[in-house]
Amino acid sequence: MSNLSNVNPKHIDLLTAALRSPSAHNAQPWKIKPLADQVTYELHYDHNDYLPEDPDDRDAYLTMGAFAENLELEAPNYGFKTDITPVFTRNGEDMYIAKVTISEDPNPVKGILNEWVPRRVTNRNHYTKQPLTQELIEKLQEYNNVLIEPIKLKKIVMEASMLSWANPRFVHDLAVWYRSSLDAPDGFSSKLMNISPLATLLIKFAFWRGHFKSKLLQRLYSTRDVSMFTAAPMAAVLTAKDMKPETLFEAGRNLLRSWVVINALGYSYHPFSIAIDEKLTAPKVAAVANVAVPVALYRVGVAKKAPEVHSNRKTLESVLI
Ligand SMILES: Cc1cc2nc3c(=O)[nH]c(=O)nc-3n(C[C@H](O)[C@H](O)[C@H](O)COP(=O)(O)O)c2cc1C
Structure with a gap:
């Protein structure tokens, strides 16, 4: 049964x-x-x-x-x-x-x-410079986001991205969840991440080596991400009062509400977790955004196009205990 x-x-x-x-x-x-x-x-x-x-x-x-x-x-x-x-x-x-x-x-x-x-939905395409409306700004603030011009975080995002690609655990996580098939029920594919065939080859090289040892490769891979980030009209830092499980759970609820309101008002959302994940850069994000505990970072803007493919999900049956 x-x-x-x-x-x-x-x-x-x-x-x-x-x-x-x-x-x-x-x-x-x-x-x-x-x-x-x-x-x-x-x-x-x-x-x-x-x-x-x-x-x-x-x-x-x-x-x-x-x-x-x-x-x-x-x-x-x-x-x-x-x-x-x-x-x-x-x-x-x-x-x-x-x-x-x-x-x-x-x-x-x-x-x-x-x-x-x-x-x-997550949209990893290029965003235009169209500014956020006052209505969206106020909603995001209501859900505990601090809004910040992406250029102010440019160096930090670059540092985080390079550190991530040098970090075997980060690369291992990606390798675990990377899927070659577009039909896989979980994880992410190159198409979903909106990365070119050349970038896919580079990623596979990192999976094989365990990380990018060369600074040149780290920079090469990070530059596109950083330029996408800085081209957006706004970045948002989601904040919380501490890192206790129940606080983060509440922050997750705010994260979802922020995401939905961004989409509802005609804007797109793309998380950039690396700058918060990296122990060295998270305090720098906190300092620039002037917040105690940053828990998520995303870019917000009007995307030039809709995502080409949509992410899949596991069946309900497979997640039942
Ligand atoms: C806590 C959290 C962190 C995430 N971090 C990233 C990220 O750093 N980069 C990214 O491209 N997507 C990130 N995502 C987006 C997920 O990859 C995405 O939600 C998932 O693939 C499902 O796709 P969908 O949002 O289009 O439904 C994150 C999502 C969550 C909930």
Whole structure:
């Protein structure tokens, strides 16, 4: 018998829609455990083999917070509402993140975030210089973002990118989640990352060597990323008060809301996590943005075109416990 039969059939479409949530490296580390009452689900995070170059589990908790928010925003689209209670207990490699109760809502109230959450997407194309509207700026500030001109972070992003390519753990993570097939249910392909055949060859060389030892190669690879970053009209630093799991989970919810509102107002979003991931550059981002704890960095702007391919997702059945 399929383990889908443990899920309340009325919830299948909603839970499937929630799987469109973003995750670092498109790793989709979430696991969902349906309980016998048919309305409650445990949301777990599988720590095993996830992202070795995420030692503080920052990306992991952000991803799980984004997932919870994605689920909550999708609920009214299917005639439901959710009640999400953070838990955070750990048992070996398994982290029980939150308890989610789904209940029917005959009169769901839907706003722009509910309408746009299914269309949220990462856009890694070039952005125009069209400035952000005041409405978008205010929304992003409301969700704990500090906005900053990308040029102010140029050196730091270059340093972070070069350090990343020199770092065997970073390259190992990429190699683990890199997929040659466009049909793979998780991970990312060159097409998805919008990188040229030449850049793909270089990446494969890095996978083979374990890292880019030569500064020239590090710089070569980083320059395109940095020029894309600085060409955007704005960068946003998502902030939090500390790095506790529950704080990062809340920040993940803000990350998702920021992303959806950016897309809803006609703009695009592209994360640049490296500058926060690198221990040497994260404090520099904090200093330039004048924030205590930066937890995510992204560029925001009007993209010149839509993404050519869309990321895939695992099936609901495969993420059920
Ligand atoms: C916490 C987090 C960190 C991410 N960091 C990066 C990043 O540094 N660079 C990047 O290109 N995409 C990054 N992404 C985007 C994911 O790769 C993307 O969400 C995933 O591939 C699914 O694609 P989609 O967002 O288009 O649905 C990040 C996403 C999350 C949630």
